[in-house]
Amino acid sequence: MHDNIDAPHTENPSPLTCQRVTDAIMDYISGDMAPETTAVFESHLRRCSDCDAFFNTYRGTLRATRSLAYDNIPPELSNRVLQFLHNAIQKPPSANP
Amino acid sequence: MPEMPGKAKDRPASTNEVELMRDVQHGNTEAFEQLFARYSPKIYRQALHLLGNDAEAEEIMQEVFLTLYEKASTFRGDAAVSTWLYRLTANAAISRLRRRTRRQEVLIDDYLPQFQADGHHREQPVIDWSHNLEQSLMRDETHQLLRQAIDELRPLDKAVVVLSDLEELPQRETGEILGLSVAAVKARLHRARLFLRGRLAASLGYASS
Numbered sequence: 001m002h003d004n005i006d007a008p009h010t011e012n013p014s015p016l017t018c019q020r021v022t023d024a025i026m027d028y029i030s031g032d033m034a035p036e037t038t039a040v041f042e043s044h045l046r047r048c049s050d051c052d053a054f055f056n057t058y059r060g061t062l063r064a065t066r067s068l069a070y071d072n073i074p075p076e077l078s079n080r081v082l083q084f085l086h087n088a089i090q091k092p093p094s095a096n097p
Numbered sequence: 098m099p100e101m102p103g104k105a106k107d108r109p110a111s112t113n114e115v116e117l118m119r120d121v122q123h124g125n126t127e128a129f130e131q132l133f134a135r136y137s138p139k140i141y142r143q144a145l146h147l148l149g150n151d152a153e154a155e156e157i158m159q160e161v162f163l164t165l166y167e168k169a170s171t172f173r174g175d176a177a178v179s180t181w182l183y184r185l186t187a188n189a190a191i192s193r194l195r196r197r198t199r200r201q202e203v204l205i206d207d208y209l210p211q212f213q214a215d216g217h218h219r220e221q222p223v224i225d226w227s228h229n230l231e232q233s234l235m236r237d238e239t240h241q242l243l244r245q246a247i248d249e250l251r252p253l254d255k256a257v258v259v260l261s262d263l264e265e266l267p268q269r270e271t272g273e274i275l276g277l278s279v280a281a282v283k284a285r286l287h288r289a290r291l292f293l294r295g296r297l298a299a300s301l302g303y304a305s306s
Contacts, residue, residue, distance in 0.1 A: 065243055089126070
């Protein structure tokens with residue numbers, strides 16, 4: 001394996017292909033990747049501008065997804081549900097015909 | 098509901114939860130209210146993320162907590178109360194999503210990265226638009242695009258994304274809730290994230306891979 005940082009990115013000198021790097025992104029981000037694989041993965045990103053760009057946009061999309069926020073439960077909605085539940089719980093079971 | 102086989106290797110309930118559930122079995126409304134206070138915010142958020150509107154999220158909360166009360170006697174404590182409640186929530190929401198009339202189906206594969214036979218990206222160069230993403234996030238444009246893209250996922254995949262990426266639950270717990278193995282959660286999550294990335298790229302005017 002040649003680790004020439006000046007090599008054109010299309011040469012893809014590492015044994016890890018762009019497809020395998022893409023498959024492994026999730027494990028890398030979640031920290032589930034073995035250290036030796038991590039080194040090869042990072043080395044590929046340094047040499048391959050396509051994978052580097054893909055990785056950045058994958059991670060950016062994930063960050064954006066995680067930042068999707070909804071408001072907390074409105075207190076009036078919470079109170080309404082609780083009131084509904086109290087009524088339902090206290091209601092006597094309907095008589096069988 | 099064939100894709101929701103329910104529980105497998107769940108985490109057991111804590112002693113406190115078991116006691117509260119026992120009290121609920123005996124009709125203790127205070128214990129019921131404690132469980133409501135503890136879990137309703139997350140159940141509401143999960144339902145809202147999955148269904149996208151307050152009215153249905155409210156109905157899901159009613160269903161879930163009524164089930165909790167009615168089925169408290171069958172709760173054996175071999176799963177955490179939270180896992181059980183989130184499972185009820187996900188099941189109810191997924192069932193509603195499946196009943197919805199689907200808009201024109203988006204082909205997920207169209208937005209996944211494509212590769213050449215030798216494993217290189219088919220599209221070259223791949224453009225790094227992550228910096229533009231941060232700018233559009235500030236305008237809330239990306240959030241809107243992402244919500245639309247998440248809505249285009251199949252119900253179970255949407256649930257995987259909501260639980261894993263929005264609620265940030267561990268993949269093991271997501272699997273317990275949805276009745277999936279960790280490997281299945283990971284596979285669905287990665288594919289869904291790739292789709293969201295591709296959909297976002299296309300929506301922002303970049304290529305889809």
